[in-house]
Amino acid sequence: MVTGETSTIPLGGRPAPTRDTSRHLPAIVLACTVHKPGRDPAGNSITARKDMRHRNYPTGWLAADHAYNAALPDSFHIPVRDLGYRPIWDYRIDQLGIQGSHAGTLLVDGTWYCPNLPQPLTTATTDLLTEKIDKHTWRARASYRLRPKAAPDHRGARGMLCPAAGSHPTVACPVKRRSLGRDPRLPLIDGTPTLAGHSEVCRRESLTFTQDIGIRHWQELDHGLAPWVHHYFRLRNRAEHFNGYAKDREAVERSRTRRIRGITAQSLLLSFQIAHAGHRKLASWLDTLQTNGLPARRRPSNRHKPKNPHDRTPSGYLPDTTPGA
Missing domain, CATH: 3.30.420 (Nucleotidyltransferase; domain 5)
Known part of the structure; x- marks a missing residue:
């Protein structure tokens, strides 16, 4: 019904x-x-x-x-x-955690996050449900999420800003130096590149996600x-x-x-x-x-x-x- x-x-x-x-x-x-x-x-x-x-x-x-x-x-x-x-x-408890990736970003519990999201925060919801962390710790990863850049177009494609990009960054990242020194309370990203170099999302200000990317788990709301x-x-x-x-x-x-x-x-x-x-x-x-x-x-x-x-x-x-x- x-x-x-x-x-x-x-x-x-x-x-x-x-x-x-x-x-x-x-x-x-x-x-x-x-x-x-x-x-x-x-x-x-x-x-x-x-x-x-x-x-x-x-x-x-x-x-x-x-x-x-x-x-x-x-x-x-x-x-x-x-x-x-x-x-x-x-989500079922076995569906929580990392559900996919795109251009370096991580799909965690239905939301796209920075590739440098601390590993303990990738399992934050599962750890909260199993009482390994408290409720305030669970909220800490919100700063690492990608932010919508604009409304989706007629084909469902949507632009998403890196959390260190834009005029109001939510993390401080040495790769995007404009995000440094804005607010001492912002989480500091470890910008050390891997052997393959920085991921695509780190090299750009925003990414475009087509409708089919992560479609089984992605949702607009955190x-x-x-x-x-x-x-x-x-x-x-x-x-x-x-x-x-x-x-x-x-x-x-x-x-x-x-x-x-x-x-x-x-x-x-x-x-x-x-x-x-x-x-x-x-x-x-x-x-x-x-x-x-x-x-x-x-x-x-x-x-x-x-x-x-x-x-x-x-x-x-x-x-x-x-x-x-």
């Missing part, structure tokens, strides 16, 4: 809200396919998203679980980006940092919440609610169940709003106070900065 937000509320006969609340709409299912569990999840996801594209739904961030970033590039990663989506991933936390967990929680909601309210997982054989009939009946679950959610949400000067019919659900995503690490929140700690 593909969940998303919509600004259309097909609740005929109900008064429309007096203020713009489109950004508060609940997540509902916009497309679905029926298939055996675990059978080509990537291909079925692309089928559903092509249908959404045909209906002119907007695209944006796409949060996917481990079943999708392990798919073959031709079956998922390339098509989903061609449709206009921007994937963000989580894994585990605040922007990734905000988008990934918001989208994944909405999807899982709707799954539970449809099971509780419409019993979609119980075959006895659809006493008919055949994939076509099952798909049709399941679509009605999912659509009715979405209608329930929208109706419940509308009851919490003040419409046409009338008081809300019910109180909104109680929610826990959200924690600051800047304080989160893959093993939990920083205990000394978490609200209420």
